[in-house]
Amino acid sequence: MNAARWKSFWRNWFRKSVVESDLDAEVRAWVELAADERIAAGASAADARRATLADIGGAERLKQQVRDDRAGTGLESVAQDLRFGIRQVTQSPGFGLTVMATLALSIGIATAVFSVLYAMVIRPLPYHDLSRIVALDTRSASGGPEGPSYPEYEDWRRLSRSFSAFSAYTQGSAGMDGSAGPVVVRDIQGSDNFFDVFGVSPILGRTFAPGEDQPGKNDVVVLSYEVWQQQFGGRPSIVGETVHLDGSPYTIIGVMPAGFRFPINALNAVYAPLHPTQNQITNRGNHWLATIAKLKPGVTAPQAEQDLDSIFTQLGKNDAFNAGRTVHAVDITTWVVGDTSSALRLLLCAVLTVLVIGCVNVAGLLLARGVKREREIALRSALGARRGRIVRQLVTEALIFAAFGAIGGIALAYGLLRVIRLLLIASLSRGAEVTVNLPVLVAALVTSVAVTVTAALIPALRLSGTAPTAALKSGGSAGASRRQHRLRTGFVVTQVALALALLVVSGLLLAMLHRLRNTQLGFQPEHMLTAEVDLPHGRYATRNVVADFYQPLLDRVAALPGVRGVGVTQMLPATGYGYNSEHIHIYGTAPLKSPRTDPSEVRFVTPGYYKVFQDALVEGRIPDPSIDKPTTRLVCVVNEAFVKKFIPPGRDPIGMEIGDNDQTDTMPTQNNPRSLIVGVVKNIRQTIYQEPFPEHDYMIGQIPPAMAAFVISSMNLAIRTDGDPNSLIPSLRKAFQQVDETVPLRDPQSMDAVIADVLTFQQLENWLFGAFAALAVLLAVVGLYGLISHEVELSMREIGIRLALGATRRAIVDGIFRRVGWMLGLGLAIGLAVTLAAERLINAVVEIHPEQNAGLIAALVLGLAAVGLVATAWPARRASAVEPMEALREE
């Protein structure tokens, strides 16, 4: 558009009244001038005027003719295009809905899932100088994770030279007296330099001062933003006030900004300096801390590891715990994101696959529609429509699809995210702050709108460029449309291939989840209620927790109607490993070759535990509180895996003694370090994923009261019930209140729910891949169906001729199926190849094992092929039902 056009465009739109009155005056001038001529030629004034007006053919019509040609008329006709477009869309609602739904699903799913991925994997952590923060993964000589004890931490911190801040921390939970009664908060306790590691300043007050982690000074607390907002209403005057954590008074010294969290999943956290017990301060074997550090500028992680290694060697000379210790300095991002990243990366590929399938489908559908409308477009261009006008009309239609698809996609993205957030709650480290990622939403929108418009433009450009007569004559089966068919065949093959890949992954996942769900755990999780018990530290520090709390609680619960058995354990089966004793030695057997290499899981339970888990006794007896007291001989129960590993074949484990002279073990008794095996029970899985591990269980009643407060203040209650476990919750809560109203009934849920929680991530994966695969198959089928029915429609005439010339209907149908079979076959072959090629990537989520899962994969291939053939059946039937005479006449 040149300057003159811009000028008139401007005038036409913004000075419309001037332009209009000018036009009016111009026409009137013409009339007057022409009439003057006629008068000069001898006509009467009235006749001259009449003749002139007749000449013009109506002043108003003339003016309209001028207006039509003006610049900017386009905008007015956009409204026209829009109306026409909407009419077109509503005329074939099936087509319109398919395109819009495809767009909405692709945009919505891609955005929602990507937002989750971004929040969990990609988004940088809320700390300063991320590259210098390392988590120190220290391991004992046997390779098990083992953080430092308090004295060890002090040594390491004093001797190391690689860190600008080397902090130890521990996490737990505490009851806090909030504004609306007591609430449970995450209680993160760290050394005085804890906040120096992260380099994040508080928004109010201060963080810990040097030396503030020493007893007497350490009753101060820094609030997280969430706690400050939710419990204190974001009051700025909060600094200096006192708050009670587990009954002890703490002075609030500061508030951290929103978004600061460490550990990253610690929602509703408060940060306090370490509060070690006397035992923790002096016991070098009590490894209760975790470490995180900030490297000095210029120091690399391997250098820091070397630094610590030499400290371990130096200390190890006269200290059993540091000998053979290893450390791995993991950068904080890897450490936080952890194991899930590769699985999430595969998910990202799946998301992109879905987006590609969706776009390919929309493109295919629009191309087909373009071919169908060839004649309409040709007719319009023959009637004088300009090329630009036709293109604009088609683009307007495409934009209508795109707009509705986009709106649907946005709604779907937000909806899906709500669901995902519900599913994610706790099992993923950063799940709680997942929000729709706007850049991604925009990117998905732009991509799909661009694809839609491009797909609509291709036929428009091609058609409007050719001579209309050719298109009109050929009746829409010109060579160009055959080229398009090849393109669309390629689309269908791609879709089938990608759909198969997704289908295989989701099929394998489903099979895996099914296997995990049906793992022989060693107990029946039905009819079981669990709850967490967390005793307020301050309240029970100096009391006998067994006599004062656990025993009365167990007695009360056992008396409740519907309860068959009740017990406690510090770690529920199937949820993970707790702590283990690393130095198992059975007296009377050959000494182990290398010490500290044969761990056994240690559990603290009550005799009722075995009843609840129906853990069948193989031999010996279950300990009895009336026989096995704190003052009598220390006894334990071992599982079959323990017997298999530690007891020489042919010897009776009952009566043998376990040596526990490793101070890391948690059951040192006053006088006798040996514990007596009194019973052997069947195996119960400690985790769902692995075979049962050797385990030896102690009774909480035999823990010396001095130690009990710290060893068993946090336990799990397990109850075997007659009926629905959840119906027991109210009476259980009452029992808690009767024993001690300051101890809340925390997190009561059925064992089924506990196991489901463990599998949340697998379930989420399964759900997502399942949804993707279903969507992919659906889209592939729609694409296939669309292509075939469209081909049939276009070749009606050809079919008619062939039938008229004597072809059987069967031959026609066979031809169609042969073509479909070829497309499906190629797509499935490519799909299988892609799946196997991506095996390494897929392994992050589920292992393929071609030989084991051949049956499953074959079934999926056949299933997809069958669905494809069924989708073809209906257009094929239509083709075979062609009446030759009618088909020919139609043209």
Next chain:
Amino acid sequence: MTERSTNLLQGTLDLLILKALVTGELHGLGVSRRIEQMTQGTFLVKPGSLFPALHRMEENGWLTSFWGESENRRRARYYRLTKAGEKQLGAETAEWQKIALAMTHALKTT
């Protein structure tokens, strides 16, 4: 030029208008009369064709318009060629001569 033939010969009308304005500014009726005179009465351009063409050509920057007074003291809209219009006239003349030559030649061939 009749209304019916205008559509087929749109380029022709533009050329005639440009040519008509070479000798100087004219109002609408003047353009019409000048074309009539130039073509010895073959083409009678009616306002229904003329006005849209004038406005379109003005928007293309080939013409400018202004209000003036006619010889018999009527207020009228006058059109004048611009530099771009003169160039356009040259180009269209050359094009037309090519077509005319080709057509003549074609019709002579038996």
